[in-house]
Amino acid sequence: MKLLTHNMMRSHCKGVVNGFPLKLSSTQVDVKEIEFNPDFINRMLSRLEWPAFVQIANELGVGEGLPEMLPVEQKFEDEDVLKKIHHVLLEVEVVEGELECPETGRKFPISGGIPDMRLNEDE
């Protein structure tokens, strides 16, 4: 599970108001090299929940160098900053771990890099 994916998911348990961000605990985190595409990164910035992204990066210990806030124009010219964001967004992968609904505490396992977001019918 990339941190991009974490940023796009929320809990859909019954009765949940917001469900975002999902809490994360991880037992195995890998890094996989992905081709750097600065235009793509810049285009994604306005779609991210930036504070949640920075928070989860810090929790995983990979947040150093990430800007605390996005500039008004929601773009960076500086390629080093974009490379850093690219690394954290796309190259860090949670292989084994667990997501947790912030409102109900319901756990969603992550195994083989895949979060299992399935709910039972009554949930």
Place this chain on the structure above:
Amino acid sequence: GSSGINAEYGLVCSTQFTAKKKKSFGDVQDKAVLDLGAGCGILSIGSVLLGAGSVTSVELDSDAIQDLQNNIKEFEIDNIDIIEGDVNSAVLRPNFKFDTVLMNPPFGTKKNEGIDMKFLEAALSAITSSGAVYSFHKTSTRDFILNKFQSRGLSVEVIAEMKFKIPNMYKHHKKKEVLVNVDFIRISGKSAAKGS
């Protein structure tokens, strides 16, 4: 789609994408792509090969996920992330939008009527106002789809007509497989549409 889909339609897809370079290529390259009901991953893998910025694959069936992961390994693909989940159950937060949805949704059966439309609604809600949905639907549903979405101000194009081999579900039928006429469609124009 169906569980009987083989790689041939994947080749046809990529042909369609390259043939429509100006439009379709522009919908995948460097874009955030979502594959709803990814199955064994033909559309997801095709998107990576066409230079997508990111590919997110949502799939419910664990056997299909196994196939998808095997294919990812075999094609040595990077940049696909898989979510095990139900397309229709709001796993994605509403404000996160993709550029493009590609999908081969279930065609619908008596028990599961309208599932193809549910996939289309989910897909349309997941894209930006300038985004596009590419999807496969039975040709027999073409008029229904055209009416339904054009009346909302969306643009619906039939890009290709194909035949899919579907394994026959009913024991009393003699043939093991049927050929079904299928449309490959593109829906866009959310920015012009009402209530999007």
